[in-house]
Amino acid sequence: MSEPVRLIKKYPNRRLYDTKTSAYITLGDVKELVLKFEPFKVLDAKSGEDLTRSILLQIILEEETGGVPLFSCELLSGFIRFYGSTSQSMLGKFLENNMKTFVDFQQKVQEQSRSLYGGSDTASVQADFWNQFLTFQQPAMQNMMTAYMDQSKKMFQSMQDQLQSQTRTMFGGLGTPDVPEKK
Known part of the structure; x- marks a missing residue:
């Protein structure tokens, strides 16, 4: 039987409370849970909103600023550029x-x-x-x-060609209006 997810509550004073140990903990303690592969969830004590991702991002930020960074500026900039794109x-x-x-x-x-x-x-x-x-x-x-991008381009081009062909077939019987030629 799998272990239940450990519940950590975050209070308005920014303190984290571990309901399993009935004690306040730090981000360092949460990092230890991650390193030990212990499943946990961080919830806002007042609203019940899931804050797990934001706590994990805080830990990453502390790690990135406190020592040898894992992510280069170029990589982080690349991540930011993907937000809101279709490839996100x-x-x-x-x-x-x-x-x-x-x-x-x-x-x-x-x-x-x-x-x-x-x-x-x-x-x-x-x-x-x-x-x-x-x-x-x-x-x-x-x-x-590169192979994936080439394949995607070919598929997209094929879809465009097919759509144009279907459009011509669908509207082909309507005829084209006389458009004066440019001189």
């Missing part, structure tokens, strides 16, 4: 799926390095492996995205 939901799913694949792959590498090296100095072995993997992965991802 596609990007979200793409990132979510790739993050899951990345985490699954990382876990397998950790398991294999533990079995090969018996737990000694696996961090440097993993770092070397990830550098090699990402060096290979970036061009592969670019090629995949």
Whole structure:
């Protein structure tokens, strides 16, 4: 049986209250829940509104400003440009799926390095492996995205051609009005 989702209430004074432990907690404590893969939900104590995403974004913001950032300015600018575009939901799913694949792959590498090296100095072995993997992965991802974009362009062009053909067929019997030629 799965563990119930841990409920955390956020009060107007910006304090977080963990209903499981009956104690106030910090964003650092919430980060620990994330790291331990413990399911939780943060709700506004007054309105009941789900604030989980905003709390997770606060944690990311603290991490980004407090040390070595994960996201470059160029990447963040790219994210901002996707908001409101037709590709917004596609990007979200793409990132979510790739993050899951990345985490699954990382876990397998950790398991294999533990079995090969018996737990000694696996961090440097993993770092070397990830550098090699990402060096290979970036061009592969670019090629995949280029192929996807080319395919999307062809599909869009095909849809436009088909729509024009159907329009001509539908309105072809009406004839065209005499339009004077330009001199």
